[in-house]
Amino acid sequence: MSTAYAPIVDRPVRWGLLGAGSIAPALARAVASTPGGEVVAVAARDLGRARALADEHGVPRAYGSYAELCADPEVDVVYISSTHPHHAAQALDCLAAGKHVLVEKPITLTVRDTEAVLDRARSRGLFAMEAMWTRCLPLVRELVQRVGAGEVGRVRSVAAAFTVPFGYDESHRLFDLANGGGALMDLGVYPVTLAHLLAGHPTDVQVLGTTVPSGADDQVGVQWRSDRGVLVQVLCDSQSHGASRTVVRGSQGWIEVHGPVNDPESFTVHREGARPEEVRGERRGFAHQVEEVHRCLREGLVESPLVPHEASISVMTVLESVRRELGVRYPQEEEPLRA
Numbered sequence: 001m002s003t004a005y006a007p008i009v010d011r012p013v014r015w016g017l018l019g020a021g022s023i024a025p026a027l028a029r030a031v032a033s034t035p036g037g038e039v040v041a042v043a044a045r046d047l048g049r050a051r052a053l054a055d056e057h058g059v060p061r062a063y064g065s066y067a068e069l070c071a072d073p074e075v076d077v078v079y080i081s082s083t084h085p086h087h088a089a090q091a092l093d094c095l096a097a098g099k100h101v102l103v104e105k106p107i108t109l110t111v112r113d114t115e116a117v118l119d120r121a122r123s124r125g126l127f128a129m130e131a132m133w134t135r136c137l138p139l140v141r142e143l144v145q146r147v148g149a150g151e152v153g154r155v156r157s158v159a160a161a162f163t164v165p166f167g168y169d170e171s172h173r174l175f176d177l178a179n180g181g182g183a184l185m186d187l188g189v190y191p192v193t194l195a196h197l198l199a200g201h202p203t204d205v206q207v208l209g210t211t212v213p214s215g216a217d218d219q220v221g222v223q224w225r226s227d228r229g230v231l232v233q234v235l236c237d238s239q240s241h242g243a244s245r246t247v248v249r250g251s252q253g254w255i256e257v258h259g260p261v262n263d264p265e266s267f268t269v270h271r272e273g274a275r276p277e278e279v280r281g282e283r284r285g286f287a288h289q290v291e292e293v294h295r296c297l298r299e300g301l302v303e304s305p306l307v308p309h310e311a312s313i314s315v316m317t318v319l320e321s322v323r324r325e326l327g328v329r330y331p332q333e334e335e336p337l338r339a
């Protein structure tokens with residue numbers, strides 16, 4: 001990992017929030033609960049909503065435009081929590097203004113845009129990370145470490161699902177293609193990320209799915225054979241209840257992960273001839289990714305080893321090939337999807 005800028009060592013990391021929507025308060029709370037950082041500014045398209053969020057979290061400055069946030073010399077890192085179609089352009093603007101960025105998932109809509117943002121960060125010598133908080137959770141790190149160490153033998157298959165019963169509402173961003181709608185990009189990004197971590201990159205992909213009238217997908221099933229010879233099955237659904245569990249099956253045992261795929265509660269390791277072992281981990285939500293951002297900025301890193309740029313690009317490559325199979329194309333996409 002390269003060092004490019006002066007590490008932030010002698011003072012707190014100063015955060016700016018871009019967007020004052022439903023997830024922004026979670027990051028504000030995580031920063032407040034984590035030593036070494038503070039939120040110093042909030043920006044929204046509407047000053048009143050920026051001010052309301054700032055007041056609720058004791059943040060000193062509120063702006064009615066993102067440009068004012070970018071121009072604030074006392075902001076080190078911007079958390080971008082707008083809806084997905086806006087991430088790429090906003091991240092590029094923040095980087096142009098010399099800010100580090102933490103960009104909500106999915107980092108952009110396309111591989112091309114993901115590469116553009118991450119390449120720009122590297123060339124500017126700034127830190128950029130997709131807010132794939134799941135990769136920073138101690139329990140997920142332990143799961144990946146144990147699977148990689150061969151705890152269940154050779155991994156043969158991985159199954160992961162994320163289903164949430166949002167209920168169809170054509171005005172909600174999840175069903176609005178023009179606002180980045182789709183179960184795959186919003187929910188599927190988590191099981192795809194976890195399966196990719198545990199099984200590797202696809203060599204062959206099979207896809208089934210359904211769409212709502214706007215053209216956004218609401219249910220997607222994906223199977224892939226990975227470059228490690230693992231069979232992966234991923235399901236996401238924005239209109240279904242159901243267990244979002246993850247299972248790793250190996251030649252000498254299997255692991256069942258309990259709780260949501262993006263924030264598991266525990267996992268149970270079943271080994272041949274041994275009693276099942278239940279493993280728990282510290283579970284502090286977004287605080288783990290906030291700590292990781294602070295650590296990286298203190299060390300002068302341009303990318304996190306826990307959420308490397310290559311991983312965001314690889315996962316986006318999977319999402320893009322699944323969308324191509326489904327025929328889901330965002331109006332913002334100017335270029336054809338890549339093979």
Ligand SMILES: NC(=O)c1ccc[n+]([C@@H]2O[C@H](COP(=O)([O-])OP(=O)(O)OC[C@H]3O[C@@H](n4cnc5c(N)ncnc54)[C@H](OP(=O)(O)O)[C@@H]3O)[C@@H](O)[C@H]2O)c1
Pocket residue numbers: 018019020021022023024043044045046049081082083084086104105106131133173179186
């Ligand atoms: N990590 C997680 O667990 C998690 C959970 C939920 C969401 N997310 C991600 O966070 C992002 C935001 O999700 P959310 O649920 O917070 O969304 P949201 O509340 O619907 O919108 C977030 C913000 O995006 C901007 N925005 C919304 N619609 C827009 C439009 N049509 N044109 C321009 N800007 C628009 C607004 O910014 P202003 O406030 O400036 O107007 C809005 O406050 C998404 O990318 C999502 O995938 C992550």
